Amino acid sequence: MNRARVPYRLRIETRADNPGWMGIVSSVLGVVLALVVGAFLLRAAGAQDAIATYREIFKEGFGTFADWRAGVAALLSGGDCPKGLLCFGPLSDTLVKASPILLTGLACILAFRMKLWNIGADGQMFLGAWAATAVAVFILPKTTDRWVMLAAMAGAGLLAGMAYGAIPGFLKARLNINEIITTLMLNYVGYKWVEFFIVVGPWSIGDFESTGRFPKAATWPRLTEFADRFPALSGLTAHPGILLGIAAAIVLAWVLYRSRWGYEIRVIGDNPKAARYAGISLQRNILLVMMFSGALAGLAGMNEVAALRELNGRFSRGFGFTGVIVAWLARLNPLAAILVSFLFGGLLVGTKMIMPQGIASMLQGVILFVVVGTELLFRYRIRVEKVGPRRVAAAEGSHDE
């Protein structure tokens, strides 16, 4: 054996202990590494200066320090400033995008906690948006009280997502059909379902591939609507959808860590055999978890459609997949998902003006790759070992006989 010998070699060992901070370090490291890798890709896509591009994305997504300072000053002086609170404009847009991301992220967290790989949050979200639209435009009268209307839409979105999640849930629980395949395929069914109604079907107005503008009662009240009373709010797009997401995150955290059902989910996720041994029903929980995961995604659909104020052919695909990334980056912690979805909302808003358009998805993809990669650091320890010269010499040991 005359292979070239390097005096060092890498060794991967299982970590005996996982300190809690490793998860955070690994997530942060994942994002940083993704930005580094992304810089090369940006370069390849034609960006002269990747750092400048990132700075631009940050500015578009979150604003600048100067803006924030001006905004805080405006707040302190009672809104009496030329630009008003529009200094917080980017943050406000980011909150708008963060809400559906947060909700799909929570949908994934719930399912992933039980090692159910629901990657159909996108389709469930479409169904939720569709049901909310049905309620807003075709069922309830235009004059319905705004909060009653929004609550009814939320309920419809929730139920539609739940019903849509129940399909793969039932198939998995009863027939043990792989949920990755079914949820993935049902995404496309969901897209086509909505497409049928607004492109070829009964809901489109003329050739516009749209339901037309919702009645005002069926849209989230944006801050800018209160501009006549508080002029400083003029132009701000933020709406209570993000509060819905945060509330859902808190409820999910309570469910996972403080409820009997959450305990069952964590037991099954960690060891299904132990769950069976303890008399916890796998089938029932598979169905329930898929249903509630779908419900959260359906709520995301309602949230988004109430913010867009119409359901049209450009209703965005991909929030469900972003949810997968958010779930991993948040290490399946619902409260951490709030922060992560805010960052991803910023990424979406910040890259809106950047060509080519795929930059946001590309960065998201790279982040997922790197986060899954740093998972290795989380679970294993990589050690560099020195290979002593003694071993080399000893390799010529004798053969018996």
Added chain:
Amino acid sequence: MSDSPNAIEMHGIVKRFPGVLANDRVDFVCRAGEVHALLGENGAGKSTLMNVLAGMYRPDVGEILVGGQRVSFKSPQDAIAHGIGMVHQHFMLVPPHSVAENVVLGLDRPRFLLNLREVEERVAALGEQYGLNVNPRAKIWQLSVGEQQRVEILKMLFRGARVLIMDEPTSVLAPQEVGSLFGTLREMTGRGHTIIFISHKLDEVVAIADRVTVLRRGRVTAAAVPSKEVTKASLARLMVGREVLFQVEKKPSHPGEVVLETQALCALSDRGLPALRDVSVRVRSGEILGLAGVAGNGQRELAAVLTGLHPSTSGSIRFSGAPLGRQTRWLDIGQRLAHIPEDRASVGSMPGLSVADNLILRSFKRPPIGVGWAINRTAVRQYAERLVTEYQISTPTIETPVRMLSGGNLQKVILARETSGHPELMIAVHPTRGLDVGATEAVHKLLIGQRDAGVAILLISEDLDELLSLSDRLAVMYEGRIVGEMPTEGANINTIGLMMAGTKVEG
């Protein structure tokens, strides 16, 4: 070739795993042609040391000499090239393939064309030579555990192993099979082979070994002592570092009502073959019924049927007088039935969840822990802390994931969980398998304590010593049937051994 009398010399072996110093400057010298026992508790570093010798691990520090020549193994292939082969505790065989195919598996030669006929002849010849009779054309799945072990040995001999490391070879065998294995080992040493025999069973070591090396916590406490100069008691002291009680102290039992009664219970195995045939057992409160048998004779299925994890096909089970049908929900029995499962890591616990979460697995649905939909974290903490103290579970905190606990402590977590609800019946399957002497003693005391508190215990174990010292009555299982039942007092170990091997014994 060197004319050194030592087949193997290992000097100053250090092997570190994260958080554990498995071997701490271990010296090990083994003469050619001897049976050398390597004795120690679980976790003493025996297997690590032998895995180093067999090329599975590399030592951090230290040198290995084979036949006086210094060697360095990068893989088990290297080790076997130097004539060192290991028979692992868990066999590494491919069940659907034949004996001969398994023997040549992984060999460099033949490179392309496989002359199976020739291999079969050579395997048969080797078998004849060493008293390892196996049909080379039989498929592995058709063979008994003892025969599979012979295949493993043949595999090593076929590869030209001169030094054979056997990792706890008797743990899967019936007493009679142990005898034939020992015969084979003698045959091999007679032909100049060297056997390293890893064990923690003192009787066997005294019976078969020429010399003994004892390890404790990664260090050598006795190096190559001739086995004639030692006694079981002195070996045990070297192994554990203190005097060990071989007999579990227990008062005579006072059996009460019949708690568990099965009548003509039948069940199929996972493969659809009959696993239980007309099993009728009775366990009374306050007694331990020991169930002896070689692995794979239906004990596992019996435990699974009794705990509701596996369906029976016919027969009846009565629990405290009430019949349990095939449809009965075992959940309704709840904590009245305690189950110590065979596999504590993959069935009995959730490795990634905390000690507290593992402790509440049986009680999370009822107050004070489960309140409505919620789990009362304060009650959980109090409950977990109480059990950790009561059962002397050594864990940094109750929030530590149980995968970080030792086997003994994990078993204590399971025992604490299962017994704290005051069960009426306990099904304990191999409760001390893989535990060291100290932890075994603690588990034994706990079982006796439960018995004295009036629990009916069905104890399934492969360790006859354990069964004999704990049980009040013994039942022997063979091929899915109860082939004999007797009070433990005065039971004849030879009779039991014969029953376990399927021989009809009268009386």
